[in-house]
Amino acid sequence: RINGDRLWASLMELAKIGATPKGGVKRLALTDLDKQGRDLVVGWAKEAGLSVTVDQIGNVFMRREGSNPSLPPVMTGSHIDTQPTGGKFDGNYGVLAGLEVVRTLNDRGIVTEAPIEVAFWTNEEGSRFVPVMMGSGVFCGAFSLDTAYAAVDTEGKSVRDELARIGYMGDQVPGQHPIGAYFETHIEQGPVLEDADKVIGVVPAVMGLSWYDCVVSGMEAHAGPTPMGLRKDALQVATRIMQEVVQIANRYPPYGRGTVGMVQVFPNSRNVIPGEVKFSIDLRNVNDELLNTMHEEMLAFVDKTSADSGLSIKVERVSYYPPCPFHPDCVDAVRAATEKLGYSTMDVVSGAGHDAIYTARVAPSGMIFVPCKDGISHNEIEDAQPGHLEAGCNVLLHAMLERARV
Amino acid sequence: RINGDRLWASLMELAKIGATPKGGVKRLALTDLDKQGRDLVVGWAKEAGLSVTVDQIGNVFMRREGSNPSLPPVMTGSHIDTQPTGGKFDGNYGVLAGLEVVRTLNDRGIVTEAPIEVAFWTNEEGSRFVPVMMGSGVFCGAFSLDTAYAAVDTEGKSVRDELARIGYMGDQVPGQHPIGAYFETHIEQGPVLEDADKVIGVVPAVMGLSWYDCVVSGMEAHAGPTPMGLRKDALQVATRIMQEVVQIANRYPPYGRGTVGMVQVFPNSRNVIPGEVKFSIDLRNVNDELLNTMHEEMLAFVDKTSADSGLSIKVERVSYYPPCPFHPDCVDAVRAATEKLGYSTMDVVSGAGHDAIYTARVAPSGMIFVPCKDGISHNEIEDAQPGHLEAGCNVLLHAMLERARV
Ligand SMILES: NC(=O)NCCC(=O)O
Ligand SMILES: NC(=O)NCCC(=O)O
Numbered sequence: 151r152i153n154g155d156r157l158w159a160s161l162m163e164l165a166k167i168g169a170t171p172k173g174g175v176k177r178l179a180l181t182d183l184d185k186q187g188r189d190l191v192v193g194w195a196k197e198a199g200l201s202v203t204v205d206q207i208g209n210v211f212m213r214r215e216g217s218n219p220s221l222p223p224v225m226t227g228s229h230i231d232t233q234p235t236g237g238k239f240d241g242n243y244g245v246l247a248g249l250e251v252v253r254t255l256n257d258r259g260i261v262t263e264a265p266i267e268v269a270f271w272t273n274e275e276g277s278r279f280v281p282v283m284m285g286s287g288v289f290c291g292a293f294s295l296d297t298a299y300a301a302v303d304t305e306g307k308s309v310r311d312e313l314a315r316i317g318y319m320g321d322q323v324p325g326q327h328p329i330g331a332y333f334e335t336h337i338e339q340g341p342v343l344e345d346a347d348k349v350i351g352v353v354p355a356v357m358g359l360s361w362y363d364c365v366v367s368g369m370e371a372h373a374g375p376t377p378m379g380l381r382k383d384a385l386q387v388a389t390r391i392m393q394e395v396v397q398i399a400n401r402y403p404p405y406g407r408g409t410v411g412m413v414q415v416f417p418n419s420r421n422v423i424p425g426e427v428k429f430s431i432d433l434r435n436v437n438d439e440l441l442n443t444m445h446e447e448m449l450a451f452v453d454k455t456s457a458d459s460g461l462s463i464k465v466e467r468v469s470y471y472p473p474c475p476f477h478p479d480c481v482d483a484v485r486a487a488t489e490k491l492g493y494s495t496m497d498v499v500s501g502a503g504h505d506a507i508y509t510a511r512v513a514p515s516g517m518i519f520v521p522c523k524d525g526i527s528h529n530e531i532e533d534a535q536p537g538h539l540e541a542g543c544n545v546l547l548h549a550m551l552e553r554a555r556v
Numbered sequence: 557r558i559n560g561d562r563l564w565a566s567l568m569e570l571a572k573i574g575a576t577p578k579g580g581v582k583r584l585a586l587t588d589l590d591k592q593g594r595d596l597v598v599g600w601a602k603e604a605g606l607s608v609t610v611d612q613i614g615n616v617f618m619r620r621e622g623s624n625p626s627l628p629p630v631m632t633g634s635h636i637d638t639q640p641t642g643g644k645f646d647g648n649y650g651v652l653a654g655l656e657v658v659r660t661l662n663d664r665g666i667v668t669e670a671p672i673e674v675a676f677w678t679n680e681e682g683s684r685f686v687p688v689m690m691g692s693g694v695f696c697g698a699f700s701l702d703t704a705y706a707a708v709d710t711e712g713k714s715v716r717d718e719l720a721r722i723g724y725m726g727d728q729v730p731g732q733h734p735i736g737a738y739f740e741t742h743i744e745q746g747p748v749l750e751d752a753d754k755v756i757g758v759v760p761a762v763m764g765l766s767w768y769d770c771v772v773s774g775m776e777a778h779a780g781p782t783p784m785g786l787r788k789d790a791l792q793v794a795t796r797i798m799q800e801v802v803q804i805a806n807r808y809p810p811y812g813r814g815t816v817g818m819v820q821v822f823p824n825s826r827n828v829i830p831g832e833v834k835f836s837i838d839l840r841n842v843n844d845e846l847l848n849t850m851h852e853e854m855l856a857f858v859d860k861t862s863a864d865s866g867l868s869i870k871v872e873r874v875s876y877y878p879p880c881p882f883h884p885d886c887v888d889a890v891r892a893a894t895e896k897l898g899y900s901t902m903d904v905v906s907g908a909g910h911d912a913i914y915t916a917r918v919a920p921s922g923m924i925f926v927p928c929k930d931g932i933s934h935n936e937i938e939d940a941q942p943g944h945l946e947a948g949c950n951v952l953l954h955a956m957l958e959r960a961r962v
Contacts, residue, residue: 235776235823235831277825340781357780361826370641370935373815373838374763375746375907378805380931385816386802389795396792399784409779410791411826413819417641419683420767420817420836421908422934425641430826432779501781502827525786528828529776 152547153257154540157250161539164190164230164246165238174530175238179231179273179284180208180312187230188318191245191270198252200268203327204320207298208272208313209285211327214252216265216554222330224262224554225513226251226546227269228505229285233277237532239337239522239539245270247335247543251550262554264330271505272313278303280361281469286505289324290512292471329513331480331553334506335542336517337534341525342498349541350488351498351519354481356507357405358441361469362431364391364452367462370417370425381423385415387459388427394451395431398444406444407434407501431465436499438472474507480516480549487548488518493541502527518545558953559663560946563656567945570596570636570652571644580936581644585637585679585690586614586718593636594724597651597676604658606674609733610726613704614678614719615691617733620658622671622960628736630668630960631919632657632952633675634911635691639683643938645743645928645945651676653741653949657956668960670736677911678719684709686767687875692911695730696918698877735919737886737959740912741948742923743940747931748904755947756894757904757925760887762913763811764847767875768837770797770858773868776823776831787829791821793865794833800857801837804850812850813840813907837871842905844878880913886922886955893954894924899947908933924951 167187168177177183188210192202195212203211213223228244248268255266271289276282279301281293288298299310313319338344343351368384392410399408412430433448435441449465456463488495498519506515520542523533573593574583583589594616598608601618609617619629634650654674661672677695682688685707687699694704705716719725744750749757774790798816805814818836839854841847855871862869894901904925912921926948929939 233823233825233828235825235828275825276827280826282827338781339778340783341786342781359780369932371932372745372908372934373817374765374813374840374909375744375748375933376813376931377746377810378802378813380747383802383815385798385819389798392791392795396784396789404783407780407782407784409789409827409829411779411821411828411830412824413791413821415817415819417639418818419639419641419681419934420686421682421688421815421838422639422641422817423815424817425935432827434780502778503780525782526775526777527781528778528825529831 152250152254152540152543154536156253157246157539157543158536160246160249161238161242164242170530172530174532175232175236176234177232178234178278179275180309180316184231185316191230194249198249198256200252203322204318205322205324206295206320207285207288207324208318208320209289209324210270212268214266216262218263221264222328223265223267224331224550225267225269225329226333226550227271228334228336229271229274231273231275233275233528235530237527237529239532239534240339240527241274243337243539244335247546250543251547254547260556262556264554266550266554274505279309283503283505283508286508290508291325292508295324329509332506332509332513332515333480333546333549334504334517335546336504336519337522337527338498338519339502339522339527343519343521344525346496348496349493349538350495350545352481352485352488352495353476353500353517353519354497355436355473355475356500356503357434357436358438358473359469359471359503360433360441360445360467363466363468364429364431365464366427368425371423373421373423376423382461383423384427384461385424387455387461388429390455391452392429398447402435402440402444405436405499434501436473471503471507474510476510476516477514480514483549483552484516484518484545487545487552490548491544518542558656558660558946558949560942562659563652563945563949564942566652566655567644567648570648576936578936580938581638581642582640583638584640584684585681586715586722590637591722597636600655604655604662606658609728610724611728611730612701612726613691613694613730614724615695615730616676618674620672622668624669627670628734629671629673630737630956631673631675631735632739632956633677634740634742635677635680637679637681639681639934641936643933643935645938645940646745646933647680649743649945650741653952656949657953660953666962668962670960672956672960680911685715689909689911689914692914696914697731698914701730735915738912738915738919738921739886739952739955740910740923741952742910742925743928743933744904744925745908745928745933749925749927750931752902754902755899755944756901756951758887758891758894758901759882759906759923759925760903761842761879761881762906762909763840763842764844764879765875765877765909766839766847766851766873769872769874770835770837771870772833774831777829779827779829782829788867789829790833790867791830793861793867794835796861797858798835804853808841808846808850811842811905812846840907842879877909877913880916882916882922883920886920889955889958890922890924890951893951893958896954897950924948
């Protein structure tokens with residue numbers, strides 16, 4: 151069994167970097183704070199005797215050797231970047247649970263056959279740069295290194311420059327790093343486990359996701375003298391689409407999701423009719439056919455709205471991955487470890503994307519969920535119980551040991 | 557008759573300060589660029605032999621003495637601050653037309669009985685700081701100097717500090733400056749004159765205006781795992797109100813106006829359900845009873861939307877002035893000058909607020925409109941014809957001379 155107090159202490163220590171007044175964390179990918187967080191975790195890994203390699207997209211692999219050098223590593227990991235108003239656990243828990251597994255093996259002097267590795271992947275959140283889950287996406291070939299490098303934040307700073315600036319542009323070619331099996335522990339980020347009063351979620355699959363940037367172009371004009379009938383108000387047209395995004399999701403329950411999270415209005419002055427509105431659309435479902443239907447309905451609504459209003463509307467898909475069922479071997483390993491340890495459990499489909507959906511393309515992968523308070527995540531008040539985090543880490547330990555062999 | 561080429565040259569010269577790539581001007585109130593613009597105009601005034609005084613809110617008065625020192629000045633003016641994506645003419649024309657009147661009087665050696673003054677008022681646009689028409693509002697006692705000083709921009713910088721920083725916090729107590737009559741020339745900022753193919757708009761009245769800040773508070777949560785039924789999506793609720801603002805205006809034609817120009821979404825991340833949305837509301841009408849009805853309907857809709865959605869919604873009125881009919885003497889002076897000069901003309905109600913609505917509280921006031929291209933203003937492509945600007949300036953000259961007596 152792992153040391154729950156040590157795991158908690160590490161989580162609280164890492165959460166100091168970028169701590170926000172409301173108890174959350176703001177540590178956006180490839181900022182100075184991200185560098186500080188990376189340095190802290192890498193320092194801990196070295197103290198635990200791990201060797202560290204960094205690839206060209208800044209993914210970090212921290213390795214504990216096994217007895218059989220010809221076996222690929224059994225890997226765990228997640229990310230340490232956060233949302234602009236994020237919490238202490240999202241991603242960070244998965245990385246530090248991996249470190250706690252290694253510390254526990256060290257304490258007990260356990261030698262595994264396969265090496266054990268703990269990874270953290272660059273820019274999982276996608277808040278500062280799209281595509282989301284960038285590091286693992288490049289690693290598994292979902293998109294190219296150049297695509298990722300070219301991504302810019304709202305200030306025009308690129309991934310390539312920011313990665314070099316914080317000193318995490320490594321040598322290793324992404325993907326040239328073998329993985330035998332991959333496990334990821336994570337808070338659920340939804341209310342299902344808590345509602346059902348279960349401690350461990352076995353994750354059979356992750357919902358597919360489609361992200362879009364939408365731009366409505368109207369005509370800026372003065373809010374006073376311009377008669378209502380002569381306006382080309384980009385915001386009034388954009389809000390129709392924003393509402394439809396939710397209606398589309400409501401038509402495909404229980405796993406349909408539709409969200410507009412980001413809006414920019416130009417010129418954003420109170421007495422100017424908006425000339426341009428940019429906003430994001432996030433559609434999800436666990437069934438790829440339904441996700442495609444949602445995609446088609448959204449495009450059709452945009453076309454109709456453009457025709458009705460006479461305004462030009464552009465929609466561009468900026469991220470997409472299909473629903474991802476996990477490998478039966480890994481799902482079974484998680485289920486078996488949970489039962490062995492005697493934790494209450496249920497299956498939970500993940501609504502959030504995780505690096506594991508990309509590792510699943512190159513190695514058998516699986517995930518372990520633990521409850522978070524009120525199902526709230528991507529919020530500074532995100533919270534989780536030490537006992538649940540400890541339980542998830544114990545399941546991780548046993549699932550990894552089952553695959554790595556002692 | 558005034559010198560149209562000189563007027564045009566001065567307009568183009570001033571428009572270089574804060575010029576934008578698309579041919580507009582960005583010279584927000586109390587920025588470094590505003591200071592440069594102020595310095596240029598003050599320099600021109602001094603070259604023309606005018607004496608310059610500045611009051612405590614940064615209003616600038618440039619004076620040409622008359623033969624009778626006991627008479628209050630006949631004043632003209634406007635503003636030189638612009639919208640974030642503003643044009644070359646809005647406000648600037650009114651100030652430089654005044655300067656051109658003075659230059660013309662100088663050229664001809666004309667001595668008026670009453671002094672002639674040209675003013676520019678601080679922060680007319682209200683884009684960076686509310687209340688709008690701040691300088692003239694403080695001058696006429698619509699709100700206090702302390703209220704104006706305390707106003708902050710989105711970065712938290714105050715009017716008091718910014719005014720001191722650019723060196724335009726004068727000594728004179730606002731309002732302690734007599735005005736005999738006030739005229740303001742301005743581009744129409746709407747399509748009426750152009751549609752009717754008229755050169756001069758005589759302005760009988762300005763629409764009243766109500767501005768609000770509205771804040772909808774929901775609950776930030778992750779866009780993937782949070783089921784649709786459990787969301788408190790602040791944007792979905794805010795967009796209902798944004799659409800109703802336009803519906804309300806449509807119910808009170810032909811002068812009803814409803815605009816949402818400014819929106820801020822928190823935390824503004826594409827996979828976070830918005831926890832808070834702030835936005836502006838701008839309602840106008842030329843009839844105060846109708847404007848009040850629009851106000852009441854908006855508040856009632858907000859209450860209903862809050863009750864329906866269960867989300868808290870705050871609305872605060874941040875600016876208000878009632879519809880303003882101008883003084884018959886000044887309206888007649890404009891009409892008479894127009895007829896004397898033989899320009900085509902019609903009456904045009906102003907949908908935009910102007911400093912003249914505040915001067916109207918302390919002195920007989922009137923306005924002169926000229927057409928602008930496609931009725932477009934508060935836009936970088938704002939444009940006006942040199943011949944129209946010259947005509948408006950000639951009308952100003954003769955209306956002022958009629959009041960100031962030669
Ligand atoms: N786990 C997580 O927050 N991933 C970010 C991608 C997503 O929005 O699902
Ligand atoms: N003329 C002008 O743009 N004034 C600003 C106040 C308003 O929005 O009417």
